[in-house]
Amino acid sequence: MDELVQRFLSGDRRALARIISRVENGTPEGREYVRALFPHSGKTHIIGVTGGAGSGKSTLTGALAGEYRKRGKTVGIVAVDPSSPFTKGAILGDRIRMQDLTLDPGVYMRSMAGRGALGGLAPSIANVVAVMDAFGFDYVLVETIGAGQDEVEIAATAMTTILVNNPGTGDDIQALKAGIIEIADILVVNKADHPAADILVSQLRALLALSPAGSRRPQILKTTATKGEGLEELADAIAEHYQYLDETGQLAKHQEEDARHQVLAITRQIVLERIRAATPDEELEALVKRVAARELDPHSAAEDLAASVLI
Numbered sequence: 001m002d003e004l005v006q007r008f009l010s011g012d013r014r015a016l017a018r019i020i021s022r023v024e025n026g027t028p029e030g031r032e033y034v035r036a037l038f039p040h041s042g043k044t045h046i047i048g049v050t051g052g053a054g055s056g057k058s059t060l061t062g063a064l065a066g067e068y069r070k071r072g073k074t075v076g077i078v079a080v081d082p083s084s085p086f087t088k089g090a091i092l093g094d095r096i097r098m099q100d101l102t103l104d105p106g107v108y109m110r111s112m113a114g115r116g117a118l119g120g121l122a123p124s125i126a127n128v129v130a131v132m133d134a135f136g137f138d139y140v141l142v143e144t145i146g147a148g149q150d151e152v153e154i155a156a157t158a159m160t161t162i163l164v165n166n167p168g169t170g171d172d173i174q175a176l177k178a179g180i181i182e183i184a185d186i187l188v189v190n191k192a193d194h195p196a197a198d199i200l201v202s203q204l205r206a207l208l209a210l211s212p213a214g215s216r217r218p219q220i221l222k223t224t225a226t227k228g229e230g231l232e233e234l235a236d237a238i239a240e241h242y243q244y245l246d247e248t249g250q251l252a253k254h255q256e257e258d259a260r261h262q263v264l265a266i267t268r269q270i271v272l273e274r275i276r277a278a279t280p281d282e283e284l285e286a287l288v289k290r291v292a293a294r295e296l297d298p299h300s301a302a303e304d305l306a307a308s309v310l311i
């Protein structure tokens, strides 16, 4: 383990790949690696890229990585989208520019499919992000599909969250209603080459105008990810947001919030794992049946289960 950690710290990408594989599986060995590397993390600007399926998150993530490479920065990418074209560090498909990224030693990609782990996907994503951070990438981009609780949790890890909006689909208005807009620091209308792009920009503007006075209104930017258009402005807006966080003291507060969130999430996971390990399946099933039959309420059943390990 020490040797692998040494190679990792000296910038060996194969060591990075091997450590991420161990860490994402959430094994006790993986946890040891996180323990060893965590002190080296905390320097990276973590950026969440979220939005509906097909809005162009993966294309935009690749294009943004390309923009950072032009600026001489290094980039780690974590794609948490089961339909993502990032596969095992390679990109499928025909986009030459993005394929170039996989050959670029300044970019490292990792795709994570949704796993039904206890406690959700978020803790394991946070660990993979921490490992990339420790490796020393200037930016880590995390692509997630803007849907559930995991996304909201990942947004807690990301310092800057970009919401990718898809013109002409109506998905965005749904996302806005679902409160996803509240986690967005920058709104991107991607597919600016689409005829409905400007209408969507106006709709988003009108919606933002309703947000409470004094709160920071997210910038709205247009991109055409497939042509690499609008990426300079996006990278500038991201830098501006980071500076805003830093100057207002919110960056430090964010780090504490993220730490609190992770500690509590992992605590829940540990407790749940212990309880599951201490409970024979038949016992759980018997409780479940009693709750379903309304003989017992769910809270009492949960207390019953928890009592076995919490006394």
Ligand SMILES: Nc1nc2c(ncn2[C@@H]2O[C@H](COP(=O)(O)OP(=O)(O)O)[C@@H](O)[C@H]2O)c(=O)[nH]1
Binding pocket: 051, 052, 053, 054, 055, 056, 057, 058, 059, 060, 081, 083, 084, 085, 190, 191, 192, 193, 194, 223, 224, 225, 226, 227
């Ligand atoms: N016209 C147009 N198509 C785009 C743009 N960005 C992405 N796409 C296309 O939209 C589809 C979905 O893109 P993808 O990046 O996989 O979306 P994701 O599901 O959000 O990750 C692909 O066919 C892309 O080529 C854009 O700016 N303009």
Ligand SMILES: [Mg+2]
Binding pocket: 057, 058, 059, 081, 083, 084, 085, 143
């Ligand atoms: Mg994708």
